[in-house]
Amino acid sequence: MAREEASRGDGQTAQRPSASGHAEPFDRTSVDWEAAENSPEFKELIRKKKAFVLPATIFFFAWYFGYIILSGYAPEFMAESIYEGFTLGYAIALTQFIMVWVLSVWYVRKADRDFDPLARRAAEKAIESGRRATGPGGGSEVTAR
Amino acid sequence: MNVFFIAADVNVEALVIFGVVLGITLLITYWASKRTHTTTEFWAAGRGITGAQNGFAIAGDYMSAASFLGIAGLIFLFGIDGFIYSVGFLVAFLVVLFLLAERMRNAGKFTIADVLSFRLNERPARAAAALGTLAVAGFYLIAQMVGAGVLINALVGLGFELSVLITGVFMLSYVIFGGMLATTWVQIVKAVLLMTATIVLSFFVLERVGFNPVDLFNEAVAQSDDGEAFLQPGLFLTSPIDTVSLGIALVLGTAGLPHILMRFFTVPDAKAARQSVVWAVALIGAFYIMTTFLGFGARAFLGTAGEESAGEGGNLAAPLLAEEIGGGAGTIGGDAFLAIISAVAFATILAVVAGLVISASGAVAHDVWSNIVRKGRESDREEVVAARIAAGTIGGIAILVAIVGGEGLNVSYMVGLAFAVAASANFPALVLALTWRRLNTTGAVSGVLLGTISSIGLVVVGPDFGVLDDPLFELSNPGIISIPLGFLGCIVGSLLSKGEGKAARNFDELYVRSETGLGAEVGSAEGGLRPRGKESAAAVSTFVQI
Numbered sequence: 001m002a003r004e005e006a007s008r009g010d011g012q013t014a015q016r017p018s019a020s021g022h023a024e025p026f027d028r029t030s031v032d033w034e035a036a037e038n039s040p041e042f043k044e045l046i047r048k049k050k051a052f053v054l055p056a057t058i059f060f061f062a063w064y065f066g067y068i069i070l071s072g073y074a075p076e077f078m079a080e081s082i083y084e085g086f087t088l089g090y091a092i093a094l095t096q097f098i099m100v101w102v103l104s105v106w107y108v109r110k111a112d113r114d115f116d117p118l119a120r121r122a123a124e125k126a127i128e129s130g131r132r133a134t135g136p137g138g139g140s141e142v143t144a145r
Numbered sequence: 146m147n148v149f150f151i152a153a154d155v156n157v158e159a160l161v162i163f164g165v166v167l168g169i170t171l172l173i174t175y176w177a178s179k180r181t182h183t184t185t186e187f188w189a190a191g192r193g194i195t196g197a198q199n200g201f202a203i204a205g206d207y208m209s210a211a212s213f214l215g216i217a218g219l220i221f222l223f224g225i226d227g228f229i230y231s232v233g234f235l236v237a238f239l240v241v242l243f244l245l246a247e248r249m250r251n252a253g254k255f256t257i258a259d260v261l262s263f264r265l266n267e268r269p270a271r272a273a274a275a276l277g278t279l280a281v282a283g284f285y286l287i288a289q290m291v292g293a294g295v296l297i298n299a300l301v302g303l304g305f306e307l308s309v310l311i312t313g314v315f316m317l318s319y320v321i322f323g324g325m326l327a328t329t330w331v332q333i334v335k336a337v338l339l340m341t342a343t344i345v346l347s348f349f350v351l352e353r354v355g356f357n358p359v360d361l362f363n364e365a366v367a368q369s370d371d372g373e374a375f376l377q378p379g380l381f382l383t384s385p386i387d388t389v390s391l392g393i394a395l396v397l398g399t400a401g402l403p404h405i406l407m408r409f410f411t412v413p414d415a416k417a418a419r420q421s422v423v424w425a426v427a428l429i430g431a432f433y434i435m436t437t438f439l440g441f442g443a444r445a446f447l448g449t450a451g452e453e454s455a456g457e458g459g460n461l462a463a464p465l466l467a468e469e470i471g472g473g474a475g476t477i478g479g480d481a482f483l484a485i486i487s488a489v490a491f492a493t494i495l496a497v498v499a500g501l502v503i504s505a506s507g508a509v510a511h512d513v514w515s516n517i518v519r520k521g522r523e524s525d526r527e528e529v530v531a532a533r534i535a536a537g538t539i540g541g542i543a544i545l546v547a548i549v550g551g552e553g554l555n556v557s558y559m560v561g562l563a564f565a566v567a568a569s570a571n572f573p574a575l576v577l578a579l580t581w582r583r584l585n586t587t588g589a590v591s592g593v594l595l596g597t598i599s600s601i602g603l604v605v606v607g608p609d610f611g612v613l614d615d616p617l618f619e620l621s622n623p624g625i626i627s628i629p630l631g632f633l634g635c636i637v638g639s640l641l642s643k644g645e646g647k648a649a650r651n652f653d654e655l656y657v658r659s660e661t662g663l664g665a666e667v668g669s670a671e672g673g674l675r676p677r678g679k680e681s682a683a684a685v686s687t688f689v690q691i
Contacts, residue, residue: 028664033653036663045660053243061396064236068392071229071378072385078225079377085363087376089225090437096232097430104242104423111247111419123663 027130036126045118052110056103063099067092155302158484163301166338166492167315173330177323184528185666187324188255188507189410192666194329196417200424203408205332206500207234207399207425208339208432209285210292210460210493211560216433217466218459220440222452223381224371227440229388231433233395235426240400242422247415248579248659249406254666256504257403257571258512261578264651266586268517273593275508277570278403280597281563282505285404286498286539288559290547292460293494298552299456300464300487305552312491313544316498320506320536325411328499335496340428342489346463346482347435349470350442361438364445375444387620391561394624398564401571404497404504415662439463446470458557464490502540509535558609561622562600569627570596577635579659585648588639596631603627 036042070078071089078089181187194202209215212234219227253259258274290309297308319327354360362376369375382388399405409418443451443462446469455462464486468474471482510532515523523531547554570593577584577592603623608616620626658664 026664028654031654031657031663033657034650036657037653042657042661049660057239057243060236060239064232064396065389065392067232068229068389069385071226072382072388072392075377075379079373084359085366085376086359087225087362089376089378090228090362093225093228093232094434096236097434100235100239100426100430103239104426107242108419108423112416116416119661122657123661126657126661126663 031126031130033126035129036122039122039125039129041118041125042122045115045122048118049115052107056107060099060103064096067096156300156480156484156487158480159301159487162484162488163491166488169334170315170319170327170331170492170495173334174319174323174327177327177330180326181322181324182526182529184255184511184525184532186326187529187532188407188503188511190325190329192411192413194411194417196412196420197424198329198333199408199412199417199421201336201428202329202332202411203405203421203425204428204432205334205336205339205496206404206408207429207497208336208493209289209497209560210296210490211288212433212436213339213343213493214296214460214463214490215458215560216436217439217443217463218455218461219381220437221443221447221455221462222459224365224369224375224377224444226378226381228433228437229378229382229392230395231436233392234399235430235433237396237399238422238426238429240396241405242419242426244576245400245406245579246409246418246422249409249575250412250415250418251662251665252579252655252659253410255407255410255511256507257406257575258508258516260655261574261589262516264578264648264655265584265589266645266647269586269590271512271516273590274571274574275512277401277566277574277593277597278508278512279505280601281401281403281567281571282501282508282539283543284559284566285402285563286501286505286543287546287550287554288556288563289494289498289501290543291550291552291554291556293491293498294547295552296460296487296490296494299461300483300490306548309544309547312494312498313540313547315495316502317537317540319495319499320502320540321533324532325407325503328496328503329408329411331499332496335492336428338489338492340432342486343432343435343439346467346470346486347438347442350438350446350466353442353446353470358438361441361445365441368444368448370449384620386625387622390620390622390625393628394561394565394568394622397568397572397624397628399567401567401569401575402563403508403567403571404500406575407504407507408500410666413667414665439466442466442470498543502536502543505539506532506536509539555609555611558604558607558621562604565600565604565622565624565627566597568624569600569631570594573628573631573635577632579655581639582649582652582656583639583644584635584652585639585642585645587642588635588637591638592631592633592635595634596627599623599630600627 078087080088082088082091185191216227216230249260252263257278258271261270261274290312293312294305294309297303298305319331351358354364366373366375371380374380382391412418412421443466447465451465455465464483467482467486468479472478510528514531515521515528573596574589574592578589600623603618603626604610606613606617607621607623608619609621
């Protein structure tokens with residue numbers, strides 16, 4: 001990857017806003033990635049994300065495989081009519097659609113409101129740590145401060 | 146006289162509508178070709194596609210003829226079992242949204258291999274990922290090409306070979322001249338056409354039963370030889386464990402489909418990537434619910450008598466239903482409806498095969514040629530040339546295989562196999578590369594190999610392939626065995642081999658980058674990443690000014 005970047009893309013130093021709101025070009029070697037990963041900001045982002053994604057994933061897998069397993073092993077149950085020939089199996093299948101719509105909209109709203117600001121802060125923190133390490137005066141400036 | 150016979154066989158209305166659709170796609174391609182010069186433009190449409198546009202394009206890329214005609218046909222023939230496919234195909238997008246959409250956009254560039262090689266040894270990791278991509282795209286592509294030939298032959302009256310050739314030539318012109326931009330807009334147009342046609346057809350089906358779906362189900366049951374069992378699972382998916390295996394492959398496979406994952410590189414950022422999933426599930430979900438109206442409608446109105454003309458797998462059930470709804474065979478309305486649905490089915494196939502070819506050309510030109518053979522020495526312009534040659538070659542091979550194999554080529558297992566390989570080879574390696582620090586090159590390569598070989602192998606010795614009279618493996622769907630094997634290959638391979646400093650070190654960067662977007666590829670310029678170890682004073686000073 002690094003090699004391939006070396007052969008192209010040079011000279012394009014236009015300042016462009018990126019996903020995380022910082023300006024390009026971006027020097028990946030200037031960031032202490034291990035420190036960035038261990039920063040409280042990044043840890044909070046991961047914790048918040050996990051707190052939503054993990055239970056949501058467990059739920060949708062359980063609900064989905066519940067439907068699949070019932071379809072495979074309990075066909076009579078799934079064929080039971082709940083309203084004049086409208087079957088339970090069809091109803092459960094429809095709940096899968098609703099589940100997908102609700103969870104995806106919910107996730108996107110959470111990401112817009114909670115995850116994105118946290119990600120931005122974690123990215124800023126990472127850039128800052130890089131600046132301290134490689135900026136003018138290097139690390140000594142940091143200790144002097 | 147002979148000429149008249151041929152003319153009588155060819156559905157002229159369908160041909161005219163085909164022509165209009167093809168004309169529109171060629172205009173799109175011409176427009177896109179003027180905007181396709183760099184690799185980012187060729188493979189990622191300059192990363193300028195909006196979230197909503199990408200959502201439509203994903204829907205257009207995803208809903209193949211197997212979805213439109215296949216599921217409607219399956220429901221027509223076997224009742225509710227067909228709907229299980231619909232549910233699996235849709236729920237799969239939650240896996241994509243929660244695990245991969247944003248991370249792929251942040252971490253990758255053009256291909257799945259970009260993400261793996263970010264932290265692993267470049268050449269083996271790229272080779273393995275390219276293999277997974279080509280296996281999935283190859284099976285999918287051949288199934289679609291043969292399907293296109295059979296369908297156009299049946300619906301329009303053109304010969305099988307000619308139909309395959311037309312499909313192939315148009316598919317290739319989109320990709321070669323218009324790259325991802327043309328492919329994207331062909332997919333968007335297709336999604337709009339398909340949704341409109343399905344809504345109209347569903348409306349007329351429901352109108353016939355007084356907008357009471359329950360009456361539709363009851364009428365379908367009344368028209369079925371299976372009676373009440375028509376609404377009970379098990380007519381098509383007769384083995385419960387096979388159903389579960391299918392369910393696993395459906396829900397995890399989408400997250401390993403290269404042509405779907407590639408779409409996330411076309412948007413400007415992670416936010417647009419996740420928005421595109423919401424648009425996609427809105428469209429795809431609505432569509433799949435309507436497939437039940439088409440399938441049950443076909444059963445209710447075509448009845449047992451329609452089974453023979455609907456062909457193998459009931460693929461022609463939806464077009465025949467359109468003819469019936471329009472007033473029946475031979476009437477003006479019936480002919481017009483049949484022609485429109487045929488043209489929509491054709492557009493459906495074109496959009497999917499174009500997406501498959503561009504993702505396969507990424508694996509060949511970007512991964513194998515530029516980064517393995519040429520070791521990244523290639524210029525941007527050279528890589529675009531290589532991409533066009535690769536697309537032409539892949540498309541040419543697919544056309545050839547479809548024509549030589551002919552209509553008799555058994556493609557029924559191929560889409561299922563594509564999903565199984567995607568779930569068993571691509572998905573484990575990708576997810577673990579993004580989340581598991583210990584993964585190393587040996588692990589990723591052995592996982593991809595084991596996943597690919599086991600899913601293909603189990604299908605070959607299974608009941609559908611047709612080589613063994615007495616199948617060694619009883620399930621049609623290998624997922625329940627091959628997906629755990631794919632994960633196991635990655636994990637055991639990593640644990641048994643030496644830890645790689647690079648893999649663990651770069652994991653920190655990949656992890657932070659995939660979660661925050663820091664350092665992600667931007668816009669149409671390739672300035673998102675600076676070369677490692679090349680700390681020019683200018684770069685550092687610009688950076689400090691921020």
